Amino acid sequence: MGASAVAGPPAVPARRIVGLALPALVVLAAEPLYVLVDTAVVGHLGRLPLAAVAVGGTVLTLIAWLGTVLAYGTTGRSARRFGSGDRAAAVAEGVQASWLAGAAGLTVALGMQLAAGPLARALVGSGGEVADAATQWLRIAALGAPGLLLAAAGNGWLRGVQDTRRPLWFVLGPNLLSALLCPLLVYPAGLGLVGSAVANVIAQTLCGGLFIAALVTERVPLRPRPQVIRRHLVLGRDLLIRGAAFQASFLSATAVAARSGADALGAHQIVVQLWFFTVLLLDALAIAAQALVGAALGAGDAAGARALARRVALVGGVCGVAFAVLATAAGGLLPTLFSSDPLVRAQAAAVWPWFVVIQPIGGVVFALDGVLIGAGDVRYLRNLTVLAASTGFLPAVWLSHAFDLGLAGIWTALVLFVALRLAGLARRLRSDRWAVAGVD
Structure with a gap:
């Protein structure tokens, strides 16, 4: 390694830290703000649909937590490779994280078709209308899990290459679209509570697709590498x-x-x-x-x-x-x-x-x-x-x-x-x- 690599760059000013942090803050805030909009829209349907979203949303929060874990682990691994001057290797970490995210997301989406009912009843404490409505909402909303986790992996590698601007638009755009679609699907389209879940799935799937498209444009090999995926699993x-x-x-x-x-x-x-x-x-x-x-x-x-x-x-x-x-x-x-x-x-x-x-x-x-x-x-x-x-x-x-x-x-x-x-x-x-x- 050359002397310049050992010496490293000059001290990073506070404005550089803030410049990376502010777009990341918007990305972090986008999902909670969308949940507030969704809650307000569903809340006008009545007490039962609102309770159902509260129950289903608790489960989705755990899935989002998995995404945060994946993003954090990917950021560190990608950043090291980016710092070494190998951007392709940094992006390759994102490829492997995306394979892991896709597999985990599909597992969650399919598993929730069976587990949604028992989970909803466990959270409610019994069966009844709230548990039934929460089960219906959760089964549909869980179909967005692959997109949610793919977006988390995408956020991870893009942060690693110190690009926090593209994630801002990739997350903000779909969430704004979903915030507009949600009231339209719930009320004029007449889908009610189901419309809320469908809007959620559209946002997550579109968001995940944008991050996958960003990977493809990097022109790196897209095949899975089990050894690297195992390292991501250990971090996770x-x-x-x-x-x-x-x-x-x-x-x-x-x-x-x-x-x-x-x-x-x-x-x-x-x-x-x-x-x-x-x-x-x-x-x-x-x-x-x-x-x-x-x-x-x-x-x-x-x-x-x-x-x-x-x-x-x-x-x-x-x-x-x-x-x-x-x-x-x-x-x-x-x-x-x-x-x-x-x-x-x-x-x-x-x-x-x-x-x-x-x-x-x-x-x-x-x-x-x-x-x-x-x-x-x-x-x-x-x-x-x-x-x-x-x-x-x-x-x-x-x-x-x-x-x-x-x-x-x-x-x-x-x-x-x-x-x-x-x-x-x-x-x-x-x-x-x-x-x-x-x-x-």
Whole structure:
């Protein structure tokens, strides 16, 4: 490798990080915004169809989570090859990820024709009209799973080659089309709840097709390579275990809040959803970190990757502090937008200081998550998240329930969870063991 490759590029300015993060943010926000439109359209059909979409949407959220895992793993692998100067190899990672996505999507689409009914009944708690309507909606909507997962793989390799603009249009266009089609199919076409599912399938299939077309135009070999696909599966396994630790933590928090009464559960739902919204914004920063760090390490520039990690952590911390300032200023207003119940508002106000405190810590943590995913250090991330959840958050949250500490106890546990992850990430970053240069 030449001297220039070892020296690497000059330090990446913050505007380059933001330039990659902003289009990624639009892509991340497109699907939730479409779900809001879909919910509003179906909501006017009545309580039963709305409940059916809520049940079916929960299952589709899990499928979308699989897509996120696939995209993150693909970004890091593609970015390394792109950084080494081999764009064709970076795109080839996208080909193999797309084979995996297509196979997984077809399996989900076919399997859901059998599993939709039992899943809907399990979520509802019984049979009846809601379960039947949710089953019908889910069987149709699941046909969009191949497109959904193909789009995730496409987002992964395009982010890896530091192209976040094409994914913006590939995702935004189909979702806007679907947002227009949904009310037309539900009402004038007379399809009702089925129309919502059909619009969803059209959007996902078109989106996946656009990403496949982008692969074809790259003129790389499209045949499957089982060895590379297995490596994607290993990355996916570690990221899935990490995600399962998150899910167990958040479900436990909700369960404990529910045992504290309806007002506590309502306040927790408001504050935690606002936190998830800020996490969505920080995920865009993490995606930029994945692409830039992976490319630096692929170019053999471990020193540049370490400098990037520090820069990304700084930007994440600044964003977190900005969110904390905004949350402090809006603390008296935001909860009132979500509830008129004085008891719910009082509970939200009581827990608000923890919501403010978690912002700057989370800003650094989610940025550094992106650094380690870009470096391919996902096994450490998996172990850290499981350890923080099992030894920190879960004992703390259930002790909160045992001693009747209410929402303050729950959110103390959440802050502890994020703080433990920050300590583990900082320790890993100082060790330099994550900054392995070259292409595997």
